[in-house]
Amino acid sequence: MSVTAxxxxxxxxxxxxxxxxxxxxxxxxxxxxxxxxxxYTASGGQVxxxxxxxxGNNTSSAPNWVTYYTxxxxxxxxxxxxxxxxxxxxxxxxxxYGFDGCTPLRNNYFSQVQGTIGNTVTVTQFSKNNRxxxxxxxxxxxxxxxxxxxxxxxxxxxxxxxVPVPSPNAxxxxxxxxxxxxxxxxxxxxxALETFSFMSPAHTGTFRWQCLIPCGGGFINGNGGxxxxxxFMAGFMDVxx
Amino acid sequence: MATxxxxxxxxxxxxxxxxxxxxxxxxxxxxxxDLVIWFVWYPHIPPGRMSNSxxxxxxxxxxLALSAAPVIIAVILYFVYAIVVWxxxxxxxxxxxPIYGNTKVQASWIxxxxxxxxxxxxxxxxxxxxxxxxxxxxxPSPIWTPAGLTSAIWTPGGNKVxxxxxxxxxxxxxxxxxxxxxxxxxxxxxxVNTEVTFHVTSLDxxxxxxxxxxxxxxxxxxxxxxxxxxxxxxxxxxxxRCSELCGIWHGAMFNYGLVEPQTAFxxxxxxxxxxxxxxxxxxxxxPFALTYDPTVIPQLGKTLTTVIGITGAPGYFYGPANPVxx
Numbered sequence: 107m108s109v110t111a112x113x114x115x116x117x118x119x120x121x122x123x124x125x126x127x128x129x130x131x132x133x134x135x136x137x138x139x140x141x142x143x144x145x146y147t148a149s150g151g152q153v154x155x156x157x158x159x160x161x162g163n164n165t166s167s168a169p170n171w172v173t174y175y176t177x178x179x180x181x182x183x184x185x186x187x188x189x190x191x192x193x194x195x196x197x198x199x200x201x202x203y204g205f206d207g208c209t210p211l212r213n214n215y216f217s218q219v220q221g222t223i224g225n226t227v228t229v230t231q232f233s234k235n236n237r238x239x240x241x242x243x244x245x246x247x248x249x250x251x252x253x254x255x256x257x258x259x260x261x262x263x264x265x266x267x268x269v270p271v272p273s274p275n276a277x278x279x280x281x282x283x284x285x286x287x288x289x290x291x292x293x294x295x296x297x298a299l300e301t302f303s304f305m306s307p308a309h310t311g312t313f314r315w316q317c318l319i320p321c322g323g324g325f326i327n328g329n330g331g332x333x334x335x336x337x338f339m340a341g342f343m344d345v346x347x
Numbered sequence: 348m349a350t351x352x353x354x355x356x357x358x359x360x361x362x363x364x365x366x367x368x369x370x371x372x373x374x375x376x377x378x379x380x381d382l383v384i385w386f387v388w389y390p391h392i393p394p395g396r397m398s399n400s401x402x403x404x405x406x407x408x409x410x411l412a413l414s415a416a417p418v419i420i421a422v423i424l425y426f427v428y429a430i431v432v433w434x435x436x437x438x439x440x441x442x443x444x445p446i447y448g449n450t451k452v453q454a455s456w457i458x459x460x461x462x463x464x465x466x467x468x469x470x471x472x473x474x475x476x477x478x479x480x481x482x483x484x485x486x487p488s489p490i491w492t493p494a495g496l497t498s499a500i501w502t503p504g505g506n507k508v509x510x511x512x513x514x515x516x517x518x519x520x521x522x523x524x525x526x527x528x529x530x531x532x533x534x535x536x537x538x539v540n541t542e543v544t545f546h547v548t549s550l551d552x553x554x555x556x557x558x559x560x561x562x563x564x565x566x567x568x569x570x571x572x573x574x575x576x577x578x579x580x581x582x583x584x585x586x587x588r589c590s591e592l593c594g595i596w597h598g599a600m601f602n603y604g605l606v607e608p609q610t611a612f613x614x615x616x617x618x619x620x621x622x623x624x625x626x627x628x629x630x631x632x633x634p635f636a637l638t639y640d641p642t643v644i645p646q647l648g649k650t651l652t653t654v655i656g657i658t659g660a661p662g663y664f665y666g667p668a669n670p671v672x673x
Contacts, residue, residue, distance in 0.1 A: 212516055212550040212641045215531045218628045249631045251644045263519045263602065266533060314599050316518065320551060329517060329551055334595045 141337050143189040143344065144176045148196045153306075154179070155190060158203035159258050159271060163338075164287045171332040172206055172258070172321050174339065175288045184288035188315070188341025195308045197223070200260070200269075204298040205289040208254035208273040209319050209328070216259055216318050217249045219302070221267030227302040229272050234282040234296040248272055250319075257298075258317040262343060265304070265313060272298035306345050313343045365432065373424050377417035384412045394562045397585060397606065400482030400577040401562030407474050407481075414463065484547060484556075484565025484573035487637070493576050495542040501526040503609035509538060512635070513547040515554030515567035518596040520587055529635035530620040531628070535587060535604030537579050538612035547573040550641045554593050558604060560585035567591075572637035579606040 107115075146153045156177035163173040163186060175184040192198050211217060219227050226246045231239040248270040250256035257273030274282065274296035284295020291297065307313070317339040320328030332338035389409040394401040475481050479491040495508040512523040513535075523531045535558070537543055547556045547565040554567040558577075565575040589600035607615065623629045633639060 210644065213514060213521060213531075214631050214633065215521055215628065217631050218623075218626065220533070247627050247631065249627070251631065261519070263533075263599075268533070314596060316596065318516070318519070320517070329594065333517065336595075340595060 141187045141189050142185055143191055144178055144185060144187060145191045145346075146179055146193075146198075148193045152197045152199055153192050154199045154201065155192065156201045156203075157260070158184065158289060159206050160287050160289050161206040161283055162285070162287050168331065168338075169287075170323070171335075171338055172323070173287075173332055173337070174258075174317075174341065184290075186288070186337060188337050188339075189344070190341070191344035191346050192306050194306055194310055194345050194347060196306045197303055198306050199303045200301065202260060202271050202300045203289070203291065204257045204271050204273050204300060205284045205295050206257040206273055206321075207283055208250070208257055209321050211250040211256060211259070211270070211319055213318070214249070214251050216261070216268050217247055217251070217256065217270050219246050219248070219269055221262075221265055222269060222302040222304050227269060227300050230299045231272075231275060231278060232291065232297050232299060233278065234284075234294050236291045239278065256319070258319050258321060258339065260315060261318050262313050262315045265307065267304055268318070269300075269302060271300055274298055310345050310347055313345065314340070315343055316340050365428070369424060369428055372428075373417070373421050376420045376424065380416040380420060381413050384409060384416060388412070394560050397560040397581045397583065398482070398562055398577045398579045400478055401560060402580065403474055403478040403481055404562045407471075410470060411467075414467065418463070479576040482562040482564060482575060482577050484575045487572045487574065489574045489576070491576075493542045493544075493578075497544075499526065501541075501613075503538065503613050508542045508544050510544050510546065511535070511537070512637075513545050513556045513565075513567065514550060514639075515548070515556065515589065515593075515600075516550040517552065517594050518589070518600040520556070520589075520600070520602055523632075523635060524616055524620075525635045527616045527620040528624065528629055529632060530616070530623045531632060532619055533602065535602070536612055536615050537604065537606050538609040539579050539582055539606050541609065542576065542578050545575045545577070546637055547575060548638050550639060552593050553591050554589045554600070555591035557588045557590040558585055559588060561604075564590065570638050570640070582606050582608065 146155055156179075158175045158177070160173055160175065162170055163175075165171075165186065173186065174188050176187050176190050177184055219225050226244050227248075228242050228244045229248070230242040233239055248255050250270060254275055255272055256270045258271050260269045260271055261267060275298075278296045282296040284293055284297070286293055289295045289297070317333065320333060321339060322328045322331035322333040325331045325333075332340075334340065336342075389405070392405045392408050394404055396402045396405060476491050479493050480489060485491065493508060495506060497510070498505070498507040501507050501509050507526075510525050512525065514521045514523065514531075519533065520535070521531050521533055522535045523529055545556070545563060545565060547567045548571060549567040549569045551569060553569070555564065556567050556575075557564045560583075561577050561579060563575050563577050565573045567573065583606055585604050585606070587602050587604055589597055591597075593600065620629075623632075633644075
């Protein structure tokens with residue numbers, strides 16, 4: 107083989123290998139960015155973020171994975187995404203519908219509410235008929251080891267924001283969980299309604315958020331599946347100008 | 348066709364003393380390089396001098412550089428010298444001189460490399476022993492332990508070792524302080540000029556606790572107490588990273604620590620302890636232990652999978668075979 111032919115072969119092989127690497131990288135980046143981002147805009151210096159967590163989802167690929175849904179503020183539709191944006195330096199009022207049952211925290215330290223305004227959350231339990239079970243309770247701790255009380259967490263570690271999200275209590279969970287996803291208060295599933303507020307950072311940027319409970323059923327120690335996948339138990343909060 | 352070299356005859360210029368030449372050039376270059384390393388590079392070599400571990404690591408890297416530079420220079424110098432001095436001149440088709448071995452060179456090589464290896468062995472061992480493991484995890488039963496006294500409480504100026512448990516989980520670090528009621532925090536605060544014993548463990552997969560500026564690095568394994576020592580010597584912040592690939596957000600698993608004056612640390616730790624006591628956090632935490640079995644609720648003394656009442660959906664801890672790994 108001539109020197110020219112060998113040089114051309116080497117160049118082609120190099121281009122193919124680099125091209126494959128770029129393709130794989132772009133493929134994964136493209137996958138991550140295919141999720142829609144819900145943009146929340148401020149009104150009166152505040153913004154209202156609405157999420158729900160369900161024991162399943164409406165995808166065909168992994169319907170039994172637990173997941174978060176994010177509500178579109180305009181259409182009120184529940185979007186299967188964990189990407190949302192909020193304005194900087196704004197009071198963010200978060201509402202989370204906890205439709206999923208409980209799973210204990212690995213580290214019960216995160217039963218403590220941290221980083222919210224007042225370091226508290228307000229919780230109301232609802233029956234599967236959408237009736238409130240008692241009055242709203244403002245608490246700073248939801249002990250996931252004391253009873254069946256916590257389903258997941260909403261945590262933004264870079265902001266030191268750690269919020270345990272309650273589940274329908276043990277009795278209320280028995281055969282009462284929503285089974286059609288995304289769930290709605292009127293769809294017949296018991297749920298816990300949690301509200302809290304925090305201040306978004308003054309600077310723009312992307313903040314990852316996650317669940318700290320290993321809730322990936324079917325995976326070793328619950329660490330896989332939805333725990334490792336954007337759009338389920340992992341997401342980003344974009345802070346925009 | 349190659350020919351054999353012709354022996355030098357009377358009248359041929361005497362061969363210069365190549366060995367002496369190379370030695371002199373090497374000596375000057377090596378001395379210059381080591382002076383630059385010692386006076387210019389040494390103060391800036393990471394991880395800095397924030398702790399005794401970091402300081403020793405900085406010193407170790409410098410000494411290794413000081414040792415390696417003359418060797419590297421010798422190799423490159425010989426290479427360049429040979430190319431310049433012994434290169435084939437245009438029109439010279441003769442063979443090189445036949446060489447059948449050189450006892451002096453061989454002996455010098457064996458003695459030199461032996462001395463270098465022995466020096467590195469002795470130096471490395473001393474530098475592991477003196478700073479008590481050099482900031483690395485020594486496992487649950489450390490061989491080299493600091494001389495400071497352990498105590499159930501820690502107070503400023505008390506010359507007691509501060510115990511800090513480092514707990515890794517996907518994807519965050521928390522820290523427990525057994526001498527402050529077992530309080531836990533997401534912030535790693537340390538008092539200056541205090542011997543610190545880190546007990547590093549994990550609640551799920553393998554992580555690695557890397558307090559960069561402190562020069563501390565220890566794997567965080569579930570069910571294992573990996574012990575590392577250091578003494579912070581300067582005030583300021585440092586970064587804590589996970590250095591073991593541990594999942595989707597391994598790269599984001601970092602936070603910052605702070606070395607404070609001893610009295611400020613005491614104030615902070617006592618304040619957190621009091622708050623966690625009043626908020627019920629301490630009661631919710633498991634009793635302090637060197638490792639934790641996350642499938643067990645210590646307060647109830649029962650395995651999570653069998654606790655009555657923990658029956659949500661799924662309502663129990665997912666074990667290693669639940670149901671199968673896909």
